[in-house]
Amino acid sequence: METTGKVIKCRAAISWETGKPFSIEEVEVPAPKAHEIRVKIAATGICGTDEHALHGYFSNIEFPIILGHEAAGIVESVGEGVTSVKPGDKVIPLFMPQCGECVCCQNPNTNLCLNYSADKPRSPEDKKITFTCKGKQIHRMASISTFSEYTILQESACAKIDAKAPLDKVCLIGCGFSTGYGSAVNIAKVQPGSTCAVFGLGGVGLSVLIGCKVAGAARIIGVDINKTKFAKAKELGATDCISPQDNDKPIHEVLTEMTNGGVHYSFECIGQTDSMIEALKSSHSGYGTTVIVGVAPFTDKMALDPMLLTTGRTLKGALFGGWKGKTCVPKLVSDSMAKKFNLDKLVTHTLPFEKINEGFELLRAGKSIRTILIF
Structure with missing residues (x-):
């Protein structure tokens, strides 16, 4: 009709x-x-x-x-x-x-x-x-x-x-794939040989992980309380997976010890202000970059020690992975069809x-x- x-x-x-x-x-x-x-x-x-x-x-x-x-x-x-x-x-x-x-x-x-x-x-x-x-x-x-x-x-x-x-x-x-993938390749601009931590291993977090791998990261650490997601994360390129519930210290301290002072790039993909702070603290002083990908409730506010930034860390945010939709989405579809991811x-x-x-x-x-x- x-x-x-x-x-x-x-x-x-x-x-x-x-x-x-x-x-x-x-x-x-x-x-x-x-x-x-x-x-x-x-x-x-x-x-x-x-x-x-x-x-x-x-x-x-x-x-x-x-x-x-x-x-x-x-x-x-x-x-x-x-x-x-x-x-x-x-x-x-x-x-x-x-x-x-x-x-x-x-x-x-x-x-x-x-x-x-x-x-x-x-x-x-x-x-x-x-x-x-x-x-x-x-x-x-x-x-x-x-x-x-x-x-x-x-x-x-x-x-x-x-x-x-x-x-x-x-x-x-x-949404999900572009948001995560772009946060790694566009916003953080992950460099080859770097170390990354991804907080939250849902669809967006796993897409960040894919972006980190495509960008050439040497070590990618997945962080989630749901350990059933670890197998999928490792299949997609995670080198390590850890749960905050398995440790008796803050997760940023665990990551700092695992990576000789902190990661090059950290990504918060949950939408919780507490984990945003943990992600920032897990990045290395002097050169670490943290990208806020998850969206927190509008009533939530984030309080942080300014010294975390004064000592050289970078805190960034992004929507839709930095992609301009009409321009970039067709190319992402073509890359998918070409098996780039x-x-x-x-x-x-x-x-x-x-x-x-x-x-x-x-x-x-x-x-x-x-x-x-x-x-």
Whole structure:
């Protein structure tokens, strides 16, 4: 049935209240207006950030909402003025848009876009794009909301990818893999022969590990309280894995002793301020670099001894691994298809979309790395 220019009714997973299970509902998705795109989602990953959003950890999340931000799909229709994609194109929605016009988009040293800010409410223009269910407006996550069979987004939040790309794999490039991998190769700029510590061995942390290995790190130490993740970490390149629960001293002291004074690079991929401080302390004075990758609840604050920085350590942060979405995501997809890295090893479960709550239970239980939902 021809859907161009018409409202589409489809299934979506709605979060009606903070912390409650998802409810599969029929929603209405409007036709795209000028510079908007409607996408049929093929596959979407379950990311820890979705779990944080579900529990209200971010100040700019409003309920009821359709979550999801790590996906791949096919363009169903486009609004007036859209030039970068056409119906039938394979795409990855971008939670980090790239308008190409603001001062940040034109600056090669950042991937931020002034049309989007992670710590601010959605813009009035973006709020005009709405889902509806049972007569109620349903809010969107990160301006893309991929826990829906169809979604609508601005042209700046969409990257066209190779027509041969396997959507159930490259959807990971929409967030988890790119965030971790880029934090190693773009933000930290890991050097050959260096020593790294990765705090948190979920999908993002393991992607950091892959980036460290590709960059030529000589020693990569995984840190996690869930030791069932150690085998996967070592398969992907970790040389050592340690659990804070197996030691009677702070983990930064353990790492300092293991590495003759501290690591060259440390990465916090959990989103806890205590582990952020531990990661910083584990980096070597004089030249160590720590990258904050995990996103902490907006109510959390981090207090640190300034001397940790005065003595030569560098503390950095990053969103989406420093990649400019429309420019870099297509290249990452091509690198994946060329086997520069293996996304398959990050996927532990594949479920039909209607089992989304089961997928989140696997995440909470620490039994999954990445669960992919298939429509």
